[in-house]
Amino acid sequence: MTAIAIDDEPIALDVVRNHAAKVPFLELQATFTNAFEAMDYLRQQPVDLLFLDIKMPDISGIEFFRSLSRKPLLVFTTAYSEHAVAGFELDAVDYLLKPFSLPRFLKACNKAHEWLQLRDTNGTKAYLFVKTGYDQVKVNFEDIDYLEATGNYVNFVLGNRHVLSRMTITECEVLLPTDRFVRIHRSFIAAIDKVEKIERHQLAVNGSILPIGSSYLAAIKNLSAKA
Structure with missing residues (x-):
């Protein structure tokens, strides 16, 4: 390290x-x-x-x-x-x-x-297991639209399906491959291939509008440059 x-x-x-x-x-x-x-x-x-x-x-x-x-x-x-x-x-x-x-x-x-x-x-896998209550639910990276922190939980948004897990957004960020996901806000991580439009203070992810935090503008600019 x-x-x-x-x-x-x-x-x-x-x-x-x-x-x-x-x-x-x-x-x-x-x-x-x-x-x-x-x-x-x-x-x-x-x-x-x-x-x-x-x-x-x-x-x-x-x-x-x-x-x-x-x-x-x-x-x-x-x-x-x-x-x-x-x-x-x-x-x-x-x-x-x-x-x-x-x-x-x-x-x-x-x-x-x-x-x-x-x-x-x-980074070498295509999925992760997310704990929900007493169960471990398999979540494929390709199914994730975005993650949203809500209190002491993180909501994995997979199209019309949601998986809620008691963990921090930072713990989730570590578990996600950096070439497929980008932190855009203190409370949001977006799947790069699901981003439809990037605006000044928000972006569209598979029909949902997510805010861009000021601390993450540089990451979004890098994302725009790669597009």
Whole structure:
């Protein structure tokens, strides 16, 4: 699992480097005190995971992550607990509150690694099993129009059929192949081949109109470019 770390404090980066060196499945490729240098690096060398401070000069970690068109898995590293809500909104894998220990760092890495393995494994399959109540329901990727988060559940919309499962939209995103599905909103994931029309703030998916979140505009522009 490849990663980079961004923090305006060199001492904080030393902590991440020292911890990362002890995690056998993690390759910390680079560290940055300058967010814009990191942005240029990511354009040329995408990674699986990003360790990101929130309070930085010129651009915050939140603004930085929202600007990325290709988003890696995210672990926030910050000294400010009040930013936990922002981490949740950006679907961060974890939220490390400074100073964090090696066991706590390892826990975040394990979680990210599990998400990454789930995503890679499902990229070779044409379906997934979704838990509904006590049952496991098989859902073919080709049948999915879109997914919608509703409270603590996610609604899989399959034409006229719906499958409701108690899971988060981020957990679903990890399970879906990235070449077939795109996150368009905090609460919506759309099947790329079911998109009929893309407008400025919404798109049509098999007859349904779905909103486009401001944080996901770059992904939609990339989708338009491929069309």
